[in-house]
Amino acid sequence: MSVVSLLAELADVGASRAGGYDRLAWTRADSKCREWFVAQSESRGLDVEVDRNGNLWAWLNPSLPGSALVVGSHLDSVPRGGAFDGPLGIASAFAALDLLADFAPTRPIAIVAFADEEGARFGVACAGSRLLTGALAADTFRSLTDADGVTTAEAMSNAGQSPDHVGADLERVARIGEFIELHVEQGHLRTSAGVDGLTPDAPLGLATEIWPHGRWRVDLIGQQNHAGTTRLADRVDPMLDLARVILEVRNAAEASGILATVGRVRVSPGAVNAIPGSASAWIDARGSDEDRVVSVMGDIGRGAVLESWTPTTPFDSAFVADVGKAIGGDLPLLPSGAGHDAGVLALAGIPTAMILVRNPSGISHAPEEFAEDGDCERGVVALAAAMRSRTA
Amino acid sequence: MSVVSLLAELADVGASRAGGYDRLAWTRADSKCREWFVAQSESRGLDVEVDRNGNLWAWLNPSLPGSALVVGSHLDSVPRGGAFDGPLGIASAFAALDLLADFAPTRPIAIVAFADEEGARFGVACAGSRLLTGALAADTFRSLTDADGVTTAEAMSNAGQSPDHVGADLERVARIGEFIELHVEQGHLRTSAGVDGLTPDAPLGLATEIWPHGRWRVDLIGQQNHAGTTRLADRVDPMLDLARVILEVRNAAEASGILATVGRVRVSPGAVNAIPGSASAWIDARGSDEDRVVSVMGDIGRGAVLESWTPTTPFDSAFVADVGKAIGGDLPLLPSGAGHDAGVLALAGIPTAMILVRNPSGISHAPEEFAEDGDCERGVVALAAAMRSRTA
Numbered sequence: 216m217s218v219v220s221l222l223a224e225l226a227d228v229g230a231s232r233a234g235g236y237d238r239l240a241w242t243r244a245d246s247k248c249r250e251w252f253v254a255q256s257e258s259r260g261l262d263v264e265v266d267r268n269g270n271l272w273a274w275l276n277p278s279l280p281g282s283a284l285v286v287g288s289h290l291d292s293v294p295r296g297g298a299f300d301g302p303l304g305i306a307s308a309f310a311a312l313d314l315l316a317d318f319a320p321t322r323p324i325a326i327v328a329f330a331d332e333e334g335a336r337f338g339v340a341c342a343g344s345r346l347l348t349g350a351l352a353a354d355t356f357r358s359l360t361d362a363d364g365v366t367t368a369e370a371m372s373n374a375g376q377s378p379d380h381v382g383a384d385l386e387r388v389a390r391i392g393e394f395i396e397l398h399v400e401q402g403h404l405r406t407s408a409g410v411d412g413l414t415p416d417a418p419l420g421l422a423t424e425i426w427p428h429g430r431w432r433v434d435l436i437g438q439q440n441h442a443g444t445t446r447l448a449d450r451v452d453p454m455l456d457l458a459r460v461i462l463e464v465r466n467a468a469e470a471s472g473i474l475a476t477v478g479r480v481r482v483s484p485g486a487v488n489a490i491p492g493s494a495s496a497w498i499d500a501r502g503s504d505e506d507r508v509v510s511v512m513g514d515i516g517r518g519a520v521l522e523s524w525t526p527t528t529p530f531d532s533a534f535v536a537d538v539g540k541a542i543g544g545d546l547p548l549l550p551s552g553a554g555h556d557a558g559v560l561a562l563a564g565i566p567t568a569m570i571l572v573r574n575p576s577g578i579s580h581a582p583e584e585f586a587e588d589g590d591c592e593r594g595v596v597a598l599a600a601a602m603r604s605r606t607a
Numbered sequence: 608m609s610v611v612s613l614l615a616e617l618a619d620v621g622a623s624r625a626g627g628y629d630r631l632a633w634t635r636a637d638s639k640c641r642e643w644f645v646a647q648s649e650s651r652g653l654d655v656e657v658d659r660n661g662n663l664w665a666w667l668n669p670s671l672p673g674s675a676l677v678v679g680s681h682l683d684s685v686p687r688g689g690a691f692d693g694p695l696g697i698a699s700a701f702a703a704l705d706l707l708a709d710f711a712p713t714r715p716i717a718i719v720a721f722a723d724e725e726g727a728r729f730g731v732a733c734a735g736s737r738l739l740t741g742a743l744a745a746d747t748f749r750s751l752t753d754a755d756g757v758t759t760a761e762a763m764s765n766a767g768q769s770p771d772h773v774g775a776d777l778e779r780v781a782r783i784g785e786f787i788e789l790h791v792e793q794g795h796l797r798t799s800a801g802v803d804g805l806t807p808d809a810p811l812g813l814a815t816e817i818w819p820h821g822r823w824r825v826d827l828i829g830q831q832n833h834a835g836t837t838r839l840a841d842r843v844d845p846m847l848d849l850a851r852v853i854l855e856v857r858n859a860a861e862a863s864g865i866l867a868t869v870g871r872v873r874v875s876p877g878a879v880n881a882i883p884g885s886a887s888a889w890i891d892a893r894g895s896d897e898d899r900v901v902s903v904m905g906d907i908g909r910g911a912v913l914e915s916w917t918p919t920t921p922f923d924s925a926f927v928a929d930v931g932k933a934i935g936g937d938l939p940l941l942p943s944g945a946g947h948d949a950g951v952l953a954l955a956g957i958p959t960a961m962i963l964v965r966n967p968s969g970i971s972h973a974p975e976e977f978a979e980d981g982d983c984e985r986g987v988v989a990l991a992a993a994m995r996s997r998t999a
Binding site for chain 2: 233294447477478489583
């Protein structure tokens, strides 16, 4: 089955009236995507299982000797996200397996759908893969809540997934010999003049590393009061501090040559006629250099709380080179500013590679995220070639 | 029954775990306050009715000739609001009626609880009184939704109140001969040195006018994109514009000598790892002078949409003087920066007065809002004196 047809089956799942997709982890839309994964796996005679952290696995020949070649990505999205970030990797894995129908691998192959990759609901990205490798402690995960106060355990339970045994699963990690994640590109391949030395017309690329990435939260406390009766001089208005933090983050990012973003804020109580009592800003900072990423928060101060930190994650260069050789051609190599489950597995010592599919708009985490049908098919052919090469 | 005891009966209704009260219009907490109103009215033998706009009326001697003296306020609150803004006026009205138990009025007296005064849920303040007088069109009211997309009609229906006949009720307006609203003060009486020429130790005051008051919304559109892959130079980030608007509003207010506040913002999609696609700010502006209030928005620009405008609302000075004379003493006269149902009735041509009760903290629309027991009792005595004088 073609990757385009496979993706078309998800076209209506979680479609937002405002455009894009709302498939946040453990919501009804996410569950529908997971049901689709199970149906696709079963129609191909794969053995499906759900691990203790909610990750879905579909095994081909699990009884063969040796560790498995695992391919896959995730199904969840950010709010109003695109159609490709995540699902393209899963659909391409099924389509690649179909291309290999007449091929007899000598090692097990598994397709994985990692749970809760985006972190858009509970604030911690790659929760499923991090729990698996032990990079995220079960207690920390259980303490997370969404914007409505729903805990991760409640969300999983509501989706029919027991949260009782989340946590490191090193026996399962040991079965993963190598991991390849195919993913829509999210910016670097896009300009006609090329960026970072890439050729402008490359439909596919390989990732060399994932940039270091920190998330911080700044909590600003004021004095809630009446907007119509409190003199300006008497106010302690955290909204003003929030505005200053937003601009300081941008200025510090420009000065340091990194990326830093305030994408989420919370203002309480959020009434038009009340000076807020408190305000919070979440800061996302990334760049090619760890020291410069950290230095931005040094400039901001204000008691920022580190919510997550991922160091520079290089992919195994020998493994990436082997995957590139199997695919053939001269694929551009580029760093990823976005985090991925592939990075989590690489940090756990698993040889890992990422195949990136061109995104002409350069836009991601948004409805405009896009990949041409032809480029998606090229990605499948490349993934199939890599899978054949690694399991022959 | 004392006003303190009456307020104590509401002490647990809608109490927020975070402090203060959440009694937003047509919520369960608001309904409980309304049930309390009905119970208090019935225990005093008053005739209770709900008008087509959801305002509650309790009548003493409705069959007496002449138009009624109406006293009252509202029961709903802003999020995490105080215990006094609204309920103090209702509880004081019941307590004042108890003080007048042996008095035989020659005109009807009614206690009113106006619905949805704060506008905290649907964005339009004084909805109940504005619908009543026709200042708010029924169609406009029906088009309002809360943050969860619930319409005013759904909210009213869920609370057991039919929304089918909302709208101007001029026959009822004609029955209101005069209106007196007792209300906790919200700022001006508070400093020990006195503000605006007030004596520092006055426990009560009378309002002369309500300041002009505008609410605007600014919608800022950007390009939603990935926070980790989009170069700073390529971004169209509405969060940065939001920050600038917040600071510009404050600077313009300082320059013009008015009050202006951004108390509510909305950022979409609000994901930590996405540059937002859009952001909105609500701007509340008030001051002693209409031109200066409007000029602030001229400074901001950015296609601001006017959501509501209330001109300077003077209270009938002869009626206020009569109320002051009935109360006795030399009550300070002061403008109100806060809007009130009293202002809506005054704009409809009804002689209206407001008795203000000292708030030592000066804080309102917040958990710290406060009035001393003794000052509350003084307010009841004053209200009873005014009621006796106007209905003798």
